[in-house]
Amino acid sequence: MDAELTLLEMLTRLGAAAGLALVLGIEREFRGKPAGLRSHMLVALGAAAFLLVGLEILFSTAGNGPTARIDPTRIVEGVIGGIGFLGAGSIIRSGTSVQGITTGASIWLAGAIGIAAGVGDMALATMVTLLALIIMTVLGAIERALPWHKREE
Numbered sequence: 001m002d003a004e005l006t007l008l009e010m011l012t013r014l015g016a017a018a019g020l021a022l023v024l025g026i027e028r029e030f031r032g033k034p035a036g037l038r039s040h041m042l043v044a045l046g047a048a049a050f051l052l053v054g055l056e057i058l059f060s061t062a063g064n065g066p067t068a069r070i071d072p073t074r075i076v077e078g079v080i081g082g083i084g085f086l087g088a089g090s091i092i093r094s095g096t097s098v099q100g101i102t103t104g105a106s107i108w109l110a111g112a113i114g115i116a117a118g119v120g121d122m123a124l125a126t127m128v129t130l131l132a133l134i135i136m137t138v139l140g141a142i143e144r145a146l147p148w149h150k151r152e153e
Helices: 007-030 037-061 072-088 101-118 122-145
Strands: 092-094 097-099
Touching (some): 007 037, 007 122, 037 101, 072 101, 101 122
Antiparallel strands (some): 092 097
């Protein structure tokens, strides 16, 4: 990885994070879920931004001795924990019914897409987005067609 990211590289990574998360957000919008386009895009954009900040700190302190270095995986841990909290907030339990699990999972996954884009792994970010979209649409349609399926998530 280069010693510093250009503004164009940062914008590309941030744009990819938001753009790929838009795909998941559209699916949630079509289902009428409260966490849709903007929520998914903001989660991915935030995750990518946190990673870029971490990379900038890492690059700016790389030549100043071992104590100046940071561990970027700690940023990933923090992002994952924060997004997990946000996703958990979308899950609602009412009696024996639980709603929002797929939305919570898709928010969490939007964070993973943002992290992958933030570190510049566009192939991974794209593959995760495509697989998530297949799971949410194709498998969701199969699940809703099952005779014992009571309620759309």
